[in-house]
Amino acid sequence: SAVISQKPSRDICQRGTSLTIQCQVDSQVTMMFWYRQQPGQSLTLIATANQGSEATYESGFVIDKFPISRPNLTFSTLTVSNMSPEDSSIYLCSVGVSPDQPQHFGDGTRLSIL
Amino acid sequence: GDSVTQMEGPVTLSEEAFLTINCTYTATGYPSLFWYVQYPGEGLQLLLKATKADDKGSNKGFEATYRKETTSFHLEKGSVQVSDSAVYFCALWGDSGAGSYQLTFGKGTKLSVIP
Numbered sequence: 001s002a003v004i005s006q007k008p009s010r011d012i013c014q015r016g017t018s019l020t021i022q023c024q025v026d027s028q029v030t031m032m033f034w035y036r037q038q039p040g041q042s043l044t045l046i047a048t049a050n051q052g053s054e055a056t057y058e059s060g061f062v063i064d065k066f067p068i069s070r071p072n073l074t075f076s077t078l079t080v081s082n083m084s085p086e087d088s089s090i091y092l093c094s095v096g097v098s099p100d101q102p103q104h105f106g107d108g109t110r111l112s113i114l
Numbered sequence: 115g116d117s118v119t120q121m122e123g124p125v126t127l128s129e130e131a132f133l134t135i136n137c138t139y140t141a142t143g144y145p146s147l148f149w150y151v152q153y154p155g156e157g158l159q160l161l162l163k164a165t166k167a168d169d170k171g172s173n174k175g176f177e178a179t180y181r182k183e184t185t186s187f188h189l190e191k192g193s194v195q196v197s198d199s200a201v202y203f204c205a206l207w208g209d210s211g212a213g214s215y216q217l218t219f220g221k222g223t224k225l226s227v228i229p
Contacts, residue, residue, distance in 0.1 A: 107157035
C-alpha cells in the first residue's frame, strides 16, 4: 500500500493566519482526498483532488477557505485560510487507486488555533 | 445518499472479552465496505475490507462479513486485548452520484479495554 507523509504533523496558529499542509505519496495515485476530523468526531470529506483538474469541494467547504493544489500524481497541498478557533481539527489526506480498493490515510495534521 | 450507522460508544470491555461493533449501511449499487482503526494520537489505518456480498474481511483477529441481505458489516473479535483500545470507524466506498466515488464514514466507536 502507498506510504503517505503529511507535514506538519501538528501546529498551533494564531487567529487570522493561514497554514498550508503538504501530503506526499511514495507512488503515483489518481485520487487524493482531504478530510477534516473535528475533536471527538468522525471524518468529513473536504474535497477531492485529482491531478489535472480542479478540486471538487463538498457542501459546506469553499475554495477561498480551503484552497487545494495538486501539481502532480504524488503531491497535494491544502491551505486553511484566515483561521479561527473553529478550524481546530485534524486534517487528513488520503489516496485512492481505484473504486474497489480502500483509501489509505496519512497520519494527519493536528491544528490548534488560538 | 450513502450513509453508515455505527453503534454508539464508548464501549468498555475487560481483556479477553468478546467484541461486537454493529455497522449498517444504506447505499445504491454494490459498495465496498471497510473498517478503519484510529489509535490515540494517530491517523487512520485500514483494519479490514470486503468488496462484495458474503466476503469476510479479517485481520489481527478481527472479522467482519459483508451481509447484503441485512446491509450490515459488523466487526467482531473473540478476545480483545488492551492494545485494541482505539476508535473504530465503519466506512463505505461507493458511487455518491454522477459517477463520483466517495468514502462515507460512520461516527466511530471508541473502545477501551481494561486489564
